Amino acid sequence: MTATKPAFKALDFQKLQSVVEEYAAEKNVPALAFPAEASAATVATSVDPVPLEPAKVRPKRATKTAQPAPVRRLAVELPDYLFTAISKKAAEEGTTKRYVILDALRAAGFVVNEIDFNEDGRRVQ
Numbered sequence: 570m571t572a573t574k575p576a577f578k579a580l581d582f583q584k585l586q587s588v589v590e591e592y593a594a595e596k597n598v599p600a601l602a603f604p605a606e607a608s609a610a611t612v613a614t615s616v617d618p619v620p621l622e623p624a625k626v627r628p629k630r631a632t633k634t635a636q637p638a639p640v641r642r643l644a645v646e647l648p649d650y651l652f653t654a655i656s657k658k659a660a661e662e663g664t665t666k667r668y669v670i671l672d673a674l675r676a677a678g679f680v681v682n683e684i685d686f687n688e689d690g691r692r693v694q
Contacts, residue, residue, distance in 0.1 A: 637682075637685045655669050655670065668687070671686055
């Protein structure tokens with residue numbers, strides 16, 4: 570069982586090029602290459618030289634920005650009234666429970682870095 574492959578029709582590149590050139594002239598598309606008849610002297614004089622400016626040096630971006638410290642989960646069992654009080658205070662202040670607890674720990678003398686101390690807990694974008 571041998572299947573015969575279809576023969577490809579030969580392309581006439583001269584005809585295709587003329588069609589492309591006609592379309593480019595109709596749509597006012599500039600040529601990508603100089604005409605073959607143009608001499609090097611004609612090409613050199615037809616283009617005005619543009620002075621090159623030195624490249625501007627961009628300052629390097631800071632590779633490391635201040636990042637919050639890694640977090641670890643701490644499960645604490647609290648009396649119901651204390652959990653409710655923390656929830657109410659967070660709701661009244663428009664903050665998170667985490668913020669209320671970190672604020673209380675800071676007031677108690679523990680060191681809490683500013684970058685780890687955000688009021689609403691949403692990610693900074």
